[in-house]
Each structure stands twice: as C-alpha cells, then as structure tokens.
Amino acid sequence: MLGALAKAVFGSSNDRYVKKLEKVVARINAFEPVLEALSDEELQGQTAKFRLALEQGATLDDILPEAFATVREASRRVFGMRHFDVQMIGGIVLHRGEIAEMRTGEGKTLVATTATYLNALEGKGVHVVTVNDYLAKRDAEWMGQLHRFLGLTVGVIVPNLNEAERRAAYEADITYATNNELGFDYLRDNMKHERSQMVQRPFNYAIVDEVDSILIDEARTPLIISGPTDDKSDLYISVDAVVKRLPADLYEADEKSKNVSLTEDGVEWAERALEEAGLLEGSNLYDVENTQVVHHLDQALKANVMFKRDIDYVVKDGKVIIIDEFTGRMMDGRRWSNGLHQAVEAKEGVQIEPENQTMASITFQNYFRMYPKLSGMTGTAATEAPEFFDIYKMNVVTIPTNVPVQRIDEEDEFYKNTADKFAAIARLIRQRQEIGQPVLVGTVSIEKSELLSEYLNREGVKHAVLNARFHEMEARIVAQAGSLGAVTVATNMAGRGTDIQLGGNAEFRVEDELKDLPEGPDREAAIARIKMEVAEQKDLVLAAGGLCVIGTERHESRRIDNQLRGRSGRQGDPGMSKFYLCLEDDLLRIFGPDTLFSRMMNSNLADGEAIGSKWLSKAIETAQKKVEARNYDIRKQVVEYDDVMNDQRKVIYEQRADIMDAEAVDEVVHDMRQDTVNTVVGDACPPGSYPEQWDTAGLVARAREVLGVEIPLQEWLDEDGVDPEQIEERLAALADAHMAARTADQPEVWRTLEKSILLERLDHYWKEHLATLDALRQVVFLRAYAQKQPINEYKQEAFGLFEKMLETIREDVTRILATAEFRFQQPQDMALPELPAFLSGHIDPLTGLDDAGGASSPSVEAMLSGLGSAVPAAGDNPYADLGLSRNAPCPCGSGSKYKHCHGAVA
Known part of the structure; x- marks a missing residue:
C-alpha cells in the first residue's frame, strides 16, 4: 500500500532515472542551433575534433552531448529523420551499458546510431548484433549511410564471406553481424594456427538488437563447431524401422521436456524386436555392449513421437530443415546433435548425413560477457529484468513512447476446442476486412497457420501467410501488412525487424512496381502517385481503427505475446489486440490446471460459445510465469555448467x-x-x-x-x-x-x-x-x-x-x-594448413536440440572435400606468371593463402 502511494507521488525508480536523463537531453538540444548552421564539410569535421579531444584526455561522457547532437543533425541531412528526445534517452541508456526497452515503432535502429557513433570514436571497434542476416545487411546499408557521412567505416558479417573479407569487416569502426556469426568466428579464431589467420579484434563494445531474443531465448543452447564421425546410416534406418512398429501403449511421452521413455513392457518388446533385427548383443538391452543401440533407440523414439513435420521441421529438397520455434524461420544448415537429426532423417526417408564430433563450443552468456561494455535494445525486456541483471549485470530501462499509446488490448476469449476458436477468428477477420481494417494474426506453428488459412478461405478472406515455408518474402509481406483490408497470418512476429506502416510501405511498393521503369519524369510521377495512394490508404485505415492484432493462442513466454501485441499502436496510431484460446492449446494442455478448466468449460459452454474472464486470463499468466521460471532455471543451469568449461576454455585459448x-x-x-x-x-x-x-x-x-x-x-x-x-x-x-x-x-x-x-x-x-x-x-x-x-x-x-x-x-x-x-626435405611446406570449414551448430545440452537461427553452414560433403583436398601441384598453377605475393589470398577464391593453395611448392 505504502509502495503504491510512494510510486504515485514520486514515480517509479525507472521514471526517476529517465527524468535525470532528460537533463542530458537538454544539453544535447542546446547544441542543435550551432550544428544546424554548419556546412556538410564542417559537420563531417566534428569526427576529427572528437577524436582529438579523446586523445587529449577527454572521456566519452565529456563529448556525449555534442556527439549525440552531431548524429541527430547528420541523420536529419542524410535520412530526413530527426531523433526524438526519447530516442536520445535510449541512446544514453545504450552508451551506459544498459538495456533500452522501447516499444515497436519507436525507431530502435535509429536510436543505436548515437551510442554506436560515440563509442566508435575510440577506434576500438563497435559490434551491432542482430538476429538474422537480412537485418545485419539492411542496417549496415541503411545506418551505414549516416556513419560514412560522418567519416566512420562500416563492415557487415554475413555467411559465406572469405577470411580476408571477414577480417576487413572486423577492422571497421562499426561492424554489423548476427550473434551466431560473431560466436562462430570467435570459436574458429581459436582453432587457427597462426595469429595472422584470426579475423576478430579484442572485444570492446556491443549493442544487441532484440536483446531478449538473443540473450534469453537462444541462451539455453551453446554454439558448437563440429566435425564428422563414422557413417552409421544403416543402424539409424534399422532402429527407425523397429520404432515405427512400437505400439503406442509401450512408451510414455513427456511433452514438457520433449522426452520419450519405454515402459517395462516396452523394454521387453524392444529387446525382442532388436534381437530379431540382429541389432542386439545378448538378450539384455541395457548391457554395456548395447549402449550405442540404446542411444539410437532413444533418439528414434524422440524423432517419431515428439518431433512433428511442419512444426519442428520441414522437408525441403530431400533435406530435413529445422524451424526456429521463436521466429518461425527455417534454419538451413543447422542440425540437431547427438544423432537426433539423423534419426529424423531416417524417419522421413531422406539421405542420412554423418554425425558430428564437438571441436569447440561456447554459450551466448559467456561469449557476450567477454565484452567490457554490453548493451541492448528490445520492445520487451521488463519481464526478464532480474535475469538480465543476474547473468549480464545489465539494468533494464523502460523508455517512454514519443506519443502516448492508443492501442486497446481486449480481454482473452476462451473456446472449448480449436475448431470453434478458428471459426470465430475467421468470422472476426472477415468483419474487419469488410470495413478495411488491416489484420495481423499470430500463430505458433506452420501447421496452425495453414489450418487457419483454410478457415479464412471458407470465409472468402483474401490473405497472405508468412511462415517458414515463405520466409524469403517475409520483409515485403510484413511491410504491407498495414495496407487497407490486408490480412497477414504469421507464425511468429518476434524479431521480424520490419515496421508495419498503416496504409502500406511506399518504399517497397516503389521497388516492386517500378523496378523496370527507368529514371525520368515518368518514374517520378509514378512514385508521387504511389505516395499519394499510401497517404490516402493511411487515412482510411486510421478511420477503420488502425491495425488489429489477433493471437491464436498464448505463447510460453509473455514477451512473445507482447511482441505480437506491440506491432499495433505504433507512434500513437490507433489499434487493438485480442487473444483467442481453447482447451487444446499447448500452454493450457501441458502447463495449465486442465482438470479445473475442463470441468468448468465442458459443463458450461455450448459448441461455438465463448467466455471471457479476468480470472481465466490471470490463470494463463500464472502458467506463463511458471514456464518462464522453469526456462530461467534451465538457462541458469547451463551457465553454471558452462562457467566450469569457460574457465578451462580461457586457459586453453590464452595458451594457444x-x-x-x-x-x-x-x-x-x-x-x-x-x-x-x-x-x-x-x-x-x-x-x-x-x-x-x-x-x-x-x-x-x-x-x-x-x-x-x-x-x-x-x-x-x-x-x-x-x-x-x-x-x-x-x-x-x-x-x-x-x-x-x-x-x-x-x-x-x-x-x-x-x-x-x-x-x-x-x-x-x-x-x-x-x-x-x-x-x-x-x-x-x-x-x-x-x-x-x-x-x-x-x-x-x-x-x-x-x-x-x-x-x-x-x-x-x-x-x-x-x-x-x-624428414625435412621441403622446409617451405612446414607452413601450417588453413582451417577447414567445419559444421556449426547451436545445441541444447539437455535436449540435444539445435535452436540457432541465421547463418547457413557448409554441407557435410563440402566439409569432407575440404578436409581431404590435396594441395595443387606447382605444374597445375594457372597463376604462376602473375607475380603474386606468397601471403596474398589465392586468386582461385578458396579463401586460402596463395602459398598454401596454387602457389604451394611442389
């Protein structure tokens, strides 16, 4: 009671902290008239002035107000966008090594430019970490314009760069990269044999975009670099054939931990079946000699019972491709560990690739804690604030919105079953589309998004489906999700990174509709027409109520629900959000008090009838909190175990x-x-x-x-x-x-x-x-x-x-x-070999799941060919007459030095 009264009178600790930062913003604003009067050349000269001040003993905090004001003025000239005062507050929070929680549409990408520019002035390198390659490339190109205008160099790390390109990108003042690429480069660097082969510089400062996705959702699973072991394809196929015949009453499945175990009768049945297949030594399944068979049996059970096609993975071009449960993206090149991926390949009847052996590994917790200064930004971090402080020693600061939020969040609606729920959702969407209101629907799996698509087709609703099958088009689909009457069904909106603008995105429409129209008066007229249409559509959408967000069920984490909700109500726009739930939803079925729900809803609800209750919503939130606490315990346990390995890793890597x-x-x-x-x-x-x-x-x-x-x-x-x-x-x-x-x-x-x-x-x-x-x-x-x-x-x-x-x-x-x-016959050949292109993975140590998104990895065949490739003979050298330096990259594009490739001495 007293706490609530004090908060009402004095504001929360967060409010008081933000109020203090407003004094710094006032100092930034004081520089604005002076900087506006400068020419472009004089404004660009500010960078040299700041660097000189730092050399003469000034600190980053000393030059912060003028540096932030310089970035604001440069942004106004380069993009036509002026940072809001709340964005300046966000930049100060980032510079101080804290997490800026800013709602969707508040311009986090632009906010990062202030802290990035200021910290890059020291010349030690700044890393801006994104959740996928698209965002890394987009932000490097987009925000790179501003940084290059001010005289800083910008690099970007994406898959398939050779080592020279990676090294150049890391040498830049500001480097954009995904969390996976950074982590894997660190591990690969510590497998190199010469210092000159390493690509990364010493750690300095990192800003993590979608910090909750990277440091929370993906933190349970360490990054792993691995190499192949012996081929056991026949064993996987044989064990899979046995498991496919196993009666359902002979095993128990635990959906919480995704584990399957045989009953006593199941063990006896498996022993007889494996004996008949010639896979068992002796008659006891758990004899030491049968350890490998037991392992394969466990993985085959998991693959056949717990892992569902089009939910956990898809089969594309004869390959099993994992789907990221948080973003709904296909993770081409990523593989589950401990033989699980091979078991799924056997289940689906596709080619089985060899298992891998760990060469190096690190968790995101221990990787990012190596940065002397670390900060992050996201729309949803407050629910995980204790974990951010416990693990990373980062405070979460909630930044106020530039314009008050007008979105209406309606009560959840509960139905008896999925059919009733989806029918109700489809009816609501048809009604909203008829009045021109755009609708964004969030689902938890490909299967659910395609089921909803069927219901929408029955209602005659035109819509777009955004899921792992069509992720190549995701940026464009998301960008136009605010168009008049648009209906977009998305597997998950976490970290999509593209704003939904009411009325549609004029920039994307210009790219799509005018790509073949050359520069000239006709093109300019067409662009003006598109911009006018978008403006007119925006007025109509605003009149219809703004973006309507519908959740088809609650996610395990409240953050993911909040991310979906946050897509509506951008920059003070009107909007609404609502979640539809039923007894068959995973969260209610696995974690909720199902007997209470079942008794109440089955006895009191007719088919198609719905109820809405604050008590039910509270019960759902309690279930979510339980899951979040359980996941935090798992992540904390991973950190405790990896800390032991991390101490040893530091010793080994320092020794190397x-x-x-x-x-x-x-x-x-x-x-x-x-x-x-x-x-x-x-x-x-x-x-x-x-x-x-x-x-x-x-x-x-x-x-x-x-x-x-x-x-x-x-x-x-x-x-x-x-x-x-x-x-x-x-x-x-x-x-x-x-x-x-x-x-x-x-x-x-x-x-x-x-x-x-x-x-x-x-x-x-x-x-x-x-x-x-x-x-x-x-x-x-x-x-x-x-x-x-x-x-x-x-x-x-x-x-x-x-x-x-x-x-x-x-x-x-x-x-x-x-x-x-x-035998020292050829001293020149004593030079150490280049590192092969090993497989990279992001493996959960408890379940064996690979949860990484982002970069693709080379195939096993490519890796094996790299391991076994012979050095070309001197007589086969087509570059012999070019006069190349022996340490230069080989012109063939292998990524190796010339002396290790075509320039090798025969």
Whole structure:
C-alpha cells in the first residue's frame, strides 16, 4: 500500500532515472542551433575534433552531448529523420551499458546510431548484433549511410564471406553481424594456427538488437563447431524401422521436456524386436555392449513421437530443415546433435548425413560477457529484468513512447476446442476486412497457420501467410501488412525487424512496381502517385481503427505475446489486440490446471460459445510465469555448467594465443619436458617409498618410450644415498642433451615444428576433453540420488579431467619431439594448413536440440572435400606468371593463402 502511494507521488525508480536523463537531453538540444548552421564539410569535421579531444584526455561522457547532437543533425541531412528526445534517452541508456526497452515503432535502429557513433570514436571497434542476416545487411546499408557521412567505416558479417573479407569487416569502426556469426568466428579464431589467420579484434563494445531474443531465448543452447564421425546410416534406418512398429501403449511421452521413455513392457518388446533385427548383443538391452543401440533407440523414439513435420521441421529438397520455434524461420544448415537429426532423417526417408564430433563450443552468456561494455535494445525486456541483471549485470530501462499509446488490448476469449476458436477468428477477420481494417494474426506453428488459412478461405478472406515455408518474402509481406483490408497470418512476429506502416510501405511498393521503369519524369510521377495512394490508404485505415492484432493462442513466454501485441499502436496510431484460446492449446494442455478448466468449460459452454474472464486470463499468466521460471532455471543451469568449461576454455585459448604470438616455444617445450620427467620419476618412485619398492624396470622403459633416452639406472642406484630428486635431475639433463643433439642441425625448422606439434596436440586433447565433459554432464545428474549436488560433482570431476588432460598434453608433446622420426626435405611446406570449414551448430545440452537461427553452414560433403583436398601441384598453377605475393589470398577464391593453395611448392 505504502509502495503504491510512494510510486504515485514520486514515480517509479525507472521514471526517476529517465527524468535525470532528460537533463542530458537538454544539453544535447542546446547544441542543435550551432550544428544546424554548419556546412556538410564542417559537420563531417566534428569526427576529427572528437577524436582529438579523446586523445587529449577527454572521456566519452565529456563529448556525449555534442556527439549525440552531431548524429541527430547528420541523420536529419542524410535520412530526413530527426531523433526524438526519447530516442536520445535510449541512446544514453545504450552508451551506459544498459538495456533500452522501447516499444515497436519507436525507431530502435535509429536510436543505436548515437551510442554506436560515440563509442566508435575510440577506434576500438563497435559490434551491432542482430538476429538474422537480412537485418545485419539492411542496417549496415541503411545506418551505414549516416556513419560514412560522418567519416566512420562500416563492415557487415554475413555467411559465406572469405577470411580476408571477414577480417576487413572486423577492422571497421562499426561492424554489423548476427550473434551466431560473431560466436562462430570467435570459436574458429581459436582453432587457427597462426595469429595472422584470426579475423576478430579484442572485444570492446556491443549493442544487441532484440536483446531478449538473443540473450534469453537462444541462451539455453551453446554454439558448437563440429566435425564428422563414422557413417552409421544403416543402424539409424534399422532402429527407425523397429520404432515405427512400437505400439503406442509401450512408451510414455513427456511433452514438457520433449522426452520419450519405454515402459517395462516396452523394454521387453524392444529387446525382442532388436534381437530379431540382429541389432542386439545378448538378450539384455541395457548391457554395456548395447549402449550405442540404446542411444539410437532413444533418439528414434524422440524423432517419431515428439518431433512433428511442419512444426519442428520441414522437408525441403530431400533435406530435413529445422524451424526456429521463436521466429518461425527455417534454419538451413543447422542440425540437431547427438544423432537426433539423423534419426529424423531416417524417419522421413531422406539421405542420412554423418554425425558430428564437438571441436569447440561456447554459450551466448559467456561469449557476450567477454565484452567490457554490453548493451541492448528490445520492445520487451521488463519481464526478464532480474535475469538480465543476474547473468549480464545489465539494468533494464523502460523508455517512454514519443506519443502516448492508443492501442486497446481486449480481454482473452476462451473456446472449448480449436475448431470453434478458428471459426470465430475467421468470422472476426472477415468483419474487419469488410470495413478495411488491416489484420495481423499470430500463430505458433506452420501447421496452425495453414489450418487457419483454410478457415479464412471458407470465409472468402483474401490473405497472405508468412511462415517458414515463405520466409524469403517475409520483409515485403510484413511491410504491407498495414495496407487497407490486408490480412497477414504469421507464425511468429518476434524479431521480424520490419515496421508495419498503416496504409502500406511506399518504399517497397516503389521497388516492386517500378523496378523496370527507368529514371525520368515518368518514374517520378509514378512514385508521387504511389505516395499519394499510401497517404490516402493511411487515412482510411486510421478511420477503420488502425491495425488489429489477433493471437491464436498464448505463447510460453509473455514477451512473445507482447511482441505480437506491440506491432499495433505504433507512434500513437490507433489499434487493438485480442487473444483467442481453447482447451487444446499447448500452454493450457501441458502447463495449465486442465482438470479445473475442463470441468468448468465442458459443463458450461455450448459448441461455438465463448467466455471471457479476468480470472481465466490471470490463470494463463500464472502458467506463463511458471514456464518462464522453469526456462530461467534451465538457462541458469547451463551457465553454471558452462562457467566450469569457460574457465578451462580461457586457459586453453590464452595458451594457444601465447604459442601463436611467440617466435619460439622452446622454453614451453623445455618446461613440459621437465614436468614429464617429474611425472615419470614420481610414478616409478612414489614419495615416502623405499628404493626396493621402486619400479626400476618401468622407469627405464618409460624413459626410453617418452624421453627417447637410455638411462644407466642401476649405476645410479649403486651410488650411496641416491634419491628421486637426483634421478629427476640426471634424467632431465639426459633428456635436454638428447633434444639438443636432435635440434642442432636445423634449429629454425625445429622451431616451426615444435610450434606446430604443440598446437596440434593442444587442439586434439581439448576436443577429446570437450567430448568427455559432454558425457559427464549427461550422467552427473544421477549423483543427486546419492544426496550429492550435481554441479559440485561436475566441478570436481571436470577439474580433475582438465589436470589430467594438461598432463597428457605435456607427455605427448615431449614423446613426439623426443622419439618421432622427421624428414625435412621441403622446409617451405612446414607452413601450417588453413582451417577447414567445419559444421556449426547451436545445441541444447539437455535436449540435444539445435535452436540457432541465421547463418547457413557448409554441407557435410563440402566439409569432407575440404578436409581431404590435396594441395595443387606447382605444374597445375594457372597463376604462376602473375607475380603474386606468397601471403596474398589465392586468386582461385578458396579463401586460402596463395602459398598454401596454387602457389604451394611442389
């Protein structure tokens, strides 16, 4: 009560914070008359002036008011758009490393230019992170005009760029990219063998667009780079055939976690069926020998029972393509992990591609926390504010709208079943279309959008369907969704990135209708006509009530519902929103108190009848909060587990960087050799033991095998008072002398060789370690039955495994350098190879789902051909007469250096 009274009198803490920022905006506005008087050249000269001030000791906060005013004036000249005061507040929030929550249509893309420009003045690089390639390219081209006008360089990272192009984009003052491309480039950089091959600069500042989508929705799933393993296509097909015959009463499905488990009778049935198929060793399914079969059986069950075609995936051109549950987009090139994708391919009867092994991985939480300063913007973040602060230490600041919101949000309507609900929705849409009001309908799956489309066809409603099948046209369909009488059915409106303008989008209409009309008076007249038609249509749409938004069911997350609602009521426009629900909706069926709903609605509602109740709406919101809390717990758990790996990842990546930067690694190799000597002697002569207890034969054998030396151990032991420390010293001296003799002839070649072997062994064992940690994470939860905390057990086990890995690396590097035979016939070929194009994925560690959107990856065939490709012979070099530098990119377009490709020495 007192809290509500204080809030009414003094405003919320958010209101008070925004009011303080208005003082900074007043200082920005004071510069406006001065800057308006400058010529274009003088305005562009502001950038050099700011950079000089920074060099002389000024801070970014010192120059913020004038810099923001400069961006505002440049925007007015370049785009004809002047930043609103609330947009300036949003820019200040972004500069301070916080999250700006701004409603849809408030111009977040333009807001980002202020903080981007200010922070780019330091020359350390600014990353603007978007949710898909279309937005990255669009924003880089669009906002890039403003930045280039002010003298800054702009780069964009999209799929299929070669390494030289990526490096150039990262060197720019401002780089636009998707979250996936940034994360994968970081992982790939830390698999390179030369510093010159790396593309990214040190982290500085990032602005994340649709920050809730990237740092919340996609944060449960780590980014993974992987390579292929053995082909097991026949096993997948055989197990799938068994599962397809499995009676439905022999398994239990848990839709919450997307898991399927066999009943006791189901296990017996599966054992007999697998035995008949010749897939079972012995008669017990859970014998150790059948571990792989059990794994394939579990994945085949999941694929056949839990994963639905046209909801979780589509089959296109003979390939299974995942659909992103948050955006409704097809994610071409992304694959589920742990054999799940192969199981779905077997289910659908398409070609099965090989499984992959993890080479490197990182979560978005740990990737983005590496930025010294991180900020974000979105229309919906307040519901997740505690998580943003807990994980990323970012506050959420709600920015007021430029014009008060006029949208009317109506109460939800409940129906008994989907048929009644969709029939009611179709009737409402027909009524709205008849009066010319545009309608946007949000569905949760392709299946639902196509079912609704059938109902609309029966009502004679002309409409457009925007889902994963037609995502190529999504920007244009969304842009025209505000046209007079337009009806647009969309799988999900999260992060679409295109404004719905009432009356339609004149720019897109010009592109579509006048693409073949050349420049001239006719084109100008046509453009004027289109603009006039759009203006007239806007007046009619406003009179009809603005954009009508209809939700066909509630999403698990309130944010996604709010994103859909937020499409209406842009910049003070009128509008309305309404959600239609029924007992068959996933949220009510899985998470709601179904017995209470069922009793009340089935007994009191006639077919086709609807009810609306604040109590029911409250119950739905409570269910959504439960799901959100559960998903937060999952993400928090992922962070806790990945933090363990992240500490180890930092050690390995720093070690790699040190090795690549070093001219020579002989000191590192010497230390490894010394540690190996200590381990060899320590194993044979344990501390506190007597000489007669020592494993002398084992010590001699290990010294020969690992260090390449023969030791006169018996002579040493015949001396009085010899101890393990003396043995270590003598063995180390012998090993050093042996290595000195091996490296004496060609020290430069050995220097390169040591570096190469060190990096190769480090990468090999790190890859094996990742696989071990993945396996450990899958089973450590069982320790809870012994009253032990799984995360603590994981930390202890992971630390022990890491120590063991480092010890193995030291010993293996020492053994190879001391005992392997090398032939140095062609010193020029000692240069390290380019990194192959590995597969990239975005995998949920708990369910094995791949949730990444955005960039496409190379096919397995392309990757395998890259791994196995031979260096072209010198005689096959068509570029021999061009006089190319050996370090220049090869003209063939492979992305490799000339010296590693067609310029290789035969």
